[in-house]
Amino acid sequence: MNANDATFKEIISHSKEYGFIYPGSELYDGLGAVYDYGPLGVELKNRIKAHWYEWMTRVNDNIVGIDTAIFMHPTVWKASGHVDAFNDPLIDNKDSKKRYRADVLIEDQIEKHLEKANKEVTKAAKRFGSDFDEALYRETNPRVKKYIDKASALRQRFAGAAEANNMAELKQIIEDEKIACPVSGSRNWTDVRQFNLMFSTQMGSVAEGASELYLRPETAQGIFVNMLNVAKSSRLKVPFGIAQVGKAFRNEIIARQFIFRMREFEQMEMQFFVRPGEELKWYEYWKERRMQWHNSLGLGDDNYRFHDHDKLAHYANAAADIEYRFPFGFKELEGIHSRTDFDLVQHETFSGRKLQYFDPETQEKYTPYVVETSIGLDRMFLAVISSALREETLEDGSTRTVMALPYFLAPVQVVILPLIKKDGLPEIASDIRQQLAYDFAVQYDEKDSVGRRYRRQDAIGTPFCITVDHQTAEDDAVTVRDRNSMTQQRVPIGQLTAYLQPKLSMVDAWKQIK
Numbered sequence: 001m002n003a004n005d006a007t008f009k010e011i012i013s014h015s016k017e018y019g020f021i022y023p024g025s026e027l028y029d030g031l032g033a034v035y036d037y038g039p040l041g042v043e044l045k046n047r048i049k050a051h052w053y054e055w056m057t058r059v060n061d062n063i064v065g066i067d068t069a070i071f072m073h074p075t076v077w078k079a080s081g082h083v084d085a086f087n088d089p090l091i092d093n094k095d096s097k098k099r100y101r102a103d104v105l106i107e108d109q110i111e112k113h114l115e116k117a118n119k120e121v122t123k124a125a126k127r128f129g130s131d132f133d134e135a136l137y138r139e140t141n142p143r144v145k146k147y148i149d150k151a152s153a154l155r156q157r158f159a160g161a162a163e164a165n166n167m168a169e170l171k172q173i174i175e176d177e178k179i180a181c182p183v184s185g186s187r188n189w190t191d192v193r194q195f196n197l198m199f200s201t202q203m204g205s206v207a208e209g210a211s212e213l214y215l216r217p218e219t220a221q222g223i224f225v226n227m228l229n230v231a232k233s234s235r236l237k238v239p240f241g242i243a244q245v246g247k248a249f250r251n252e253i254i255a256r257q258f259i260f261r262m263r264e265f266e267q268m269e270m271q272f273f274v275r276p277g278e279e280l281k282w283y284e285y286w287k288e289r290r291m292q293w294h295n296s297l298g299l300g301d302d303n304y305r306f307h308d309h310d311k312l313a314h315y316a317n318a319a320a321d322i323e324y325r326f327p328f329g330f331k332e333l334e335g336i337h338s339r340t341d342f343d344l345v346q347h348e349t350f351s352g353r354k355l356q357y358f359d360p361e362t363q364e365k366y367t368p369y370v371v372e373t374s375i376g377l378d379r380m381f382l383a384v385i386s387s388a389l390r391e392e393t394l395e396d397g398s399t400r401t402v403m404a405l406p407y408f409l410a411p412v413q414v415v416i417l418p419l420i421k422k423d424g425l426p427e428i429a430s431d432i433r434q435q436l437a438y439d440f441a442v443q444y445d446e447k448d449s450v451g452r453r454y455r456r457q458d459a460i461g462t463p464f465c466i467t468v469d470h471q472t473a474e475d476d477a478v479t480v481r482d483r484n485s486m487t488q489q490r491v492p493i494g495q496l497t498a499y500l501q502p503k504l505s506m507v508d509a510w511k512q513i514k
């Protein structure tokens with residue numbers, strides 16, 4: 001059997017056709033970078049959420065959940081640094097009127113230099129065959145070296161400008177590198193200016209008395225400000241974690257690539273509070289465990305990699321991304337950051353209240369250090385569907401579209417199909433549907449031939465199709481078809497739950513995580 005991965009365009013259209021994801025407000029021609037999850041999308045999203053949240057809070061005995069408000073006191077965002085520094089540098093092309101992130105234009109240019117070096121290396125590898133020493137060639141070939149040096153000089157200049165918040169220098173880099181607008185092809189740029197990514201709104205009825213609030217750009221701050229409440233009410237001892245799934249909002253300048261970068265999205269964040277001095281040990285621990293969590297989904301270990309940050313934010317003493325191979329390349333899926341005591345100390349300073357924990361073991365009071373794991377739920381959804389959707393050519397030469405989702409994430413877990421719409425088969429099938437509905441997400445389908453119904457279920461990723469045929473009335477057994485292998489097995493109706501349960505449970509995945 002041959003399988004071809006779907007293209008990004010196919011993933012987007014499949015998502016809409018089968019009710020996974022619709023463009024937001026489509027009736028009014030859509031709203032930029034806002035999406036709605038359809039009936040199957042919401043089921044899949046809830047399962048991904050459960051796989052994260054329940055593993056965090058059930059399997060780990062020292063992590064509890066929380067659900068904090070989207071609106072927070074405006075000073076929270078002063079303290080966290082978002083009011084002053086949660087900015088993207090933007091630039092407009094005067095001819096195309098298109099807006100870009102200046103940092104993205106420069107990063108793309110760095111990539112271009114590196115691509116040129118890679119092309120030279122690929123050509124040489126072909127020329128020299130098995131004798132080729134890539135590392136040596138990269139170090140010694142003048143043309144390759146020229147491109148690599150250009151990329152690293154540009155990276156250094158860019159890092160300096162970004163750190164100093166020097167917008168004029170960013171513009172100068174764009175001009176010196178002769179970066180052109182991809183739409184108009186011109187280099188007629190405006191100045192670079194800072195653009196804060198937080199959405200603001202008013203609380204209160206009259207404009208004068210109203211105070212400006214922000215829609216939270218991350219869920220983490222709700223955890224920080226509740227750290228002591230949670231530690232006390234749940235009688236937690238350091239180290240402990242607080243996990244939260246919730247909406248976040250960012251006024252992204254370039255929001256594209258479907259649900260990869262949205263203006264309204266969901267985060268799954270966990271802040272792990274530890275003793276000062278022990279944070280790097282826990283950082284390594286969480287890096288490893290989070291990668292294991294990803295691998296437990298079975299999307300292919302090769303599709304993930306770590307990207308350790310060389311340049312750290314001023315509050316972090318270690319940081320890494322888990323990147324996933326999306327259809328448009330390796331990109332950040334999750335961040336793991338050792339954030340020191342920065343956030344808690346900022347909140348102590350701005351609120352005038354102590355956020356200290358009394359450690360009964362050391363008999364000391366201290367402000368805990370924090371290791372954060374932060375993953376975008378929508379990005380995880382995109383990773384799952386893009387790894388799953390494929391076109392398979394079967395042995396008889398026919399093709400099928402299949403969403404090879406991990407079984408425990410499938411939005412419809414079991415479908416019941418009466419072979420035909422008469423002879424009492426629909427009644428038996430309805431009874432089975434009802435019996436299984438308490439334990440599984442089930443559907444009933446009697447329309448079209450069984451073959452077509454199988455194809456429809458393959459396209460939405462249903463792991464098991466149960467067919468009720470004439471023999472069922474005699475032997476009280478049904479045929480269970482497995483989505484991946486397409487093999488069929490006769491199972492007594494009374495044993496269906498026991499047969500399906502272990503195959504559809506999340507627990508096996510959790511047990512792989514050490």
Ligand code: GAP
Pocket residue numbers: 217218219220250252259260261262263265266267269332333334335372374375376377378379
């Ligand atoms: N509290 C840390 C924090 O918010 P971040 O790297 O800005 O860190 C964490 O965001 C994760 O949230 C990212 O790794 C990504 O998966 C997701 N994310 C961030 N911005 C997003 C957006 N505009 N659309 C969808 N997901 C986003």
